[in-house]
Amino acid sequence: MVESYLDLRGKIASRDRSLREKVMSLEEACKLVRDGDHVALGGCTLSRTPMAMIWALIRAGRKNLTVSRSIVSTEGDLLFASGAGARIVTSWFSQGIVWGVSKVMRQYTETGRAKFEEWSHMAMGLRYRAGAMGVPFMPMRSMMGSDVAGQLDSWREMTCPFTGEKLMLVPALNPDVALVHVQRCDPYGNAQIDGLQFMDIDIPMAATRVILTTERIVSNDQIRRAPDQTKIPFFTVDAVVEVPFGSAPHECYGLYEPYFGHLDSYAEATKRDPEAGVKQYLDRHYHGPKNWAEYLGLLGIENMLDASRRGRSIHDD
Amino acid sequence: MVESYLDLRGKIASRDRSLREKVMSLEEACKLVRDGDHVALGGCTLSRTPMAMIWALIRAGRKNLTVSRSIVSTEGDLLFASGAGARIVTSWFSQGIVWGVSKVMRQYTETGRAKFEEWSHMAMGLRYRAGAMGVPFMPMRSMMGSDVAGQLDSWREMTCPFTGEKLMLVPALNPDVALVHVQRCDPYGNAQIDGLQFMDIDIPMAATRVILTTERIVSNDQIRRAPDQTKIPFFTVDAVVEVPFGSAPHECYGLYEPYFGHLDSYAEATKRDPEAGVKQYLDRHYHGPKNWAEYLGLLGIENMLDASRRGRSIHDD
Amino acid sequence: MTDPSPGAGYTASELLAVMSGRLLEDGQIVFAGVGIPLLAATLAQRLHAPGLTILFEGGTIGPFIVPGELPPSTNEQRCTRRANMLLTITDTLLLLQRGYVDVGFMGGAQIDIHGNLNSSFIGDPQRPTTRLPGSGGGNDIASLTRMIVAMKHEKRRFVDKVDFITSPGFLAGGESRSASGLIAGGMYRVVTDLAILGFDEASRRMRIDSLHPGVTLQQVQDNTGFELLRAPTIGATEPPSARELAVLREFDPDRLYTA
Amino acid sequence: MTDPSPGAGYTASELLAVMSGRLLEDGQIVFAGVGIPLLAATLAQRLHAPGLTILFEGGTIGPFIVPGELPPSTNEQRCTRRANMLLTITDTLLLLQRGYVDVGFMGGAQIDIHGNLNSSFIGDPQRPTTRLPGSGGGNDIASLTRMIVAMKHEKRRFVDKVDFITSPGFLAGGESRSASGLIAGGMYRVVTDLAILGFDEASRRMRIDSLHPGVTLQQVQDNTGFELLRAPTIGATEPPSARELAVLREFDPDRLYTA
Secondary structure, three states, X not given: OOOOHHHHHHHHHOOOOOOOOOEOOHHHHHOOOOOOOEEEEOOEOOEOOOHHHHHHHHHOOOOOEEEEOOOEOHHHHHHHHHOOEEEEEEOOEOOOHHHOOOHHHHHHHHOOOOEEEEOOHHHHHHHHHHHHHOOOEEEEOOXXXXXXXXXXXXXXXXXXXXXXXXXXXXXXXXXXXXXXXXXXXXXXXXEEOOOOOOOOOHHHHHOOXXXXXXXXXXOHHHHHHOHHHEEEOHHHOOEEEEOOOOOXXXXXXXXXXXXXXXXXXXXXHOOOOHHHHHHHHHHHHHHOOOOHHHHHHHHOHHHHHHHHHHHHHHHHO | OOOOHHHHHHHHHOOOOOOXXXXXXXXXXXXXXXXXXXXXXXXXXXXXXXXXXXXXXXXXXXXXXXXXXXXXXXXXXXXXXXXXXXXXXXXXXXXXXXXXXXXXXXXXXXXXXXEEEEOOHXXXXXXXXXXXXXXXXXXXXXXXXXXXXXXXXXXXXXXXXXXXXXXXXXXXXXOOEEEEEEEEEOOOOOEEOOOOOOOOOHHHHHOOEXXXXXXXXXXXXXXXXXXXXXXXOHHHOOEEEEOOXXXXXXXXXXXXXXXXXXXXXXXXXXXXXXXXHHHHHHHHHHHOOOOHHHXXXXXXXXXXXXXXXXXXXXXXX | OOOOOOOOOOOHHHHHHHHHHOOOOOOOEEEEOOOXXXXXXXXXXXXXXXXXXXXXXXXXXXXXXXXXXXOOXXXXXXXXXXXXXXXXXXXXXXXXXXXXXXXXEEEOOEEEOOOOEEOOEEOXXXXXXXXXXXXXXXXXXXXXXXXXXXXXXXXXXXXXXXXXXXXXXXXXXXXXXXXXXXXXXXXXXXXXXXXXXXXXXXXXXXXXXEEOOOOOHHHHHHOOOOOOEEEEEEEEOOOOOXXXXXXXXXXXXXXOOOO | OOOOOOOOOOOHHHHHHHHHHOOOOOOOEEEEOOOHHHHHHHHHHHOOOOOOEEEEOOOEEOOOOOOOOOOOOOOOHHHHOXXXXXXXXXXXXXXXXXXXXXXXXXXXXXXXXXXXXXXXXEOOOOXXXXXXXOOOOHHHHXXXXXXXXXXXXXXXXXXXXXXXXOEOOOOOOOOXXXXXXXXXXXXXXXXXXXXXXXXXXXXXXXXXEEEOOOOOHHHHHHOOOOOOEEEEEEEEOOOOOHHHHHHHHHHOOOOOOOO
């Protein structure tokens, strides 16, 4: 369950980590993801979800992925229903508390067609962090005693050699691929993230390959003017894709809030017959459009303007 | 060597962590440091050294402190020679590579009058990090096999229960007091640090009490306009002291570079008779001035202007 | 759920928010979940606890929520308005582990006699009737700090033993929590629309501490799936004031969380 | 130290900087110490390796050093000019542990037959003749990545066994390094003002790989406190070019590190 240190180092050693341009299209970036890969998603719940990349992977017909994320929202429904995702590893999975329990998540997990593997939220964070640090585990003080731990077998307990206290050791998570959406990065992959960071500093450092989608590509000169704002270093990154509104209908801090109306209608559409509802949604929004702009068109210009107005209001202070 | 978890929690539980003003003078802040305390210093080598607070502690006659820092420069000499510091825990201790090996450090350690306890640099960082995370140790992959480990007894080796690999476990370091100098913070202690962060995010989180010195105090409103720039949260902080040029003759990123001429003359003065030289320096610069402004006056206005011009040149890009 | 006092002029959710908000003290640091906890903490901050610091799991320290703009979870930009600091989720959860948090404050779907919470599975976890969204930060919060839980008082939610311990209370009671390695924190209060409940110091069994206006002990017991202990003196809570309700409604004008 | 070729038009330090800079390859990520390593890496970046990324322990990724403004250590703002990213020291050192660094590049005070470095104590560590400044990042760099060391070739610096292993080379030789838990990295090259030295694959003993202009094998052996192995074919290095020296002097006009 934890890769050997030499294997992990070997994977990094074989990557081209030089300062080079790596701008490409969503379709080209898809080639960095293979069926069966463990794909970690940046963002959390409705925030900075790498939606455009998920959209492209579903369109490309990727299968049997294990997907991990801090908290999973509608993208989890779509990964399950499209067949792209076979297993989701996370601390919480539903559309969002205001929409009740996801009927699609229930449909797929209760029938055993897909797996939802539950860890505590801090365990998810510390698993990525151990992966990012190059150690096989992190010690922590929660999850012990609970059935969350009880249903998993890939952790260990230890008695601390310093204090004699009982500790939970959670295994490092080193995803095959990380998908992270950011406000801006340069063509080399130096990324600056505004607002909430979630687990998006540890995830790219833990992963073997990293695909960044970004609201806009800025020059390397601009990055170098404020190097203390860079959150992801270029040498961890393998692909940079410029995708405006790349998290829609979720939010991107400072730029747009969630498209609430769209999310309400998604919840409504998947309520009565979750499977048919989500399939229709995929046909219309994922397989129908010829490109991302057409997808955004389906979400509606007025809704885009409304989400943007709300999103930018964060700068009013 | 590692405190029990309940003791550590008890110390935090007893602190007033409410959003309250805590602005005071250097002299008042001294009262938060007791003889024999473990005092961790922020910054590194010549950067953002909490010099004004060290100056105040030496003037106040504090004794027998254990002092830890990532890398120790001239402040270590002064702590030893004043009798304030009895033991220094760090990865590297000398004035700086361009001035050769510190004669004062040599004088005090070689005669056994003071102790220089050496850890690897990453070990120092991970000891603070473990302390900041509330776990008794961090696993790591260096220091094994070396005499750096061999001369210490407060670490453990373990065989990883996941991979079978050998790992070094370094003990959490939870200092009694942390001294950190920042570019700006509000009266509550929300601090924003520009440029290099060193270990100054983990250190205040690991400590039991925190004294911030700051180039300037800004309003809480200003902090709240860019909360993603805050690096130290107010509730870890016990004292805020406004001290312009609070790191002089060391540097503060973006504001002033080191006073190189002064550091050259310090090196010269402590070369032939280190003990007499450093005592004279302490008398003149530490015990002589009636306040911090007078200390700065001794360093010289022209030197201050020169250090500032060089310091601000970082914003020319 | 039935409103315990029809005609009282407030909903059960509003009662919950008011009663749990009153348990928070000025100067405390509160780790608040979305929904009732967020509303209750904001209410406390505006009324009796101006120095209360709210933490959100998504990475926010000390925000001020804007009336009428409640966030859909604790992980969106609405949570960050006028915050003192933003940090990563992992580092936010580590504040619990480091001991900086006075109170963890969550909602609950199912609770048992020892305060264990289930938000993962209804029925056999191997073949569940309902797969619920899971732990989120719940397990960490309940493991690492003193907990207040706000939930509706129904027999199917107050069960003798939860189907699955997502967020640990006192586990099997007695010393079993600390024996499992959870040496800090623990369940402090359960606030419902009927009563405020605590836990017996030795057995760690749930206990009625005080009753809301117009509620009887029998009524509480009837809505509970196990036998409740009773505090030596049972208190009577003050009904929500007009001021409390007004502030609450200012924050949630659309009744997103207080319908 | 004696300049091996007086009248050659360059100092021993300049020779060191040029020779070690040549070992760096385009596209590599190099963790560089202050002094000769910083100068050599900057030289390589300006000449044959424009895509070289320099990391400084103080928390800098990919800076460009401004000619004439060499930093006094790797921890001041001069190190950060036009950097791609700044991060904490701990996270910078963790890049070594994660495996992102191709080459660690340091100076050395004392080295032994198996490439172990001492920068802590001269004499018995319990009662040292000289207390040196210590490890800094040296122990971590030497433990976690492939090392290039640049140092002056003197008998008192090249000893059979160092007084204290600050930064591990191959420890006692053979498999002893990996047996100690250090399963990655190891000493790659030692560059001196006389020669370039490597290590035998099996015994992990130091070996002469190539000689600088005008230097003999005997001269190298005479300046070494233990018996050196010899590579099957001993190379001859090209002398520093005018271009290399010019760039070097542009960066260190005050001869801070190349006196």
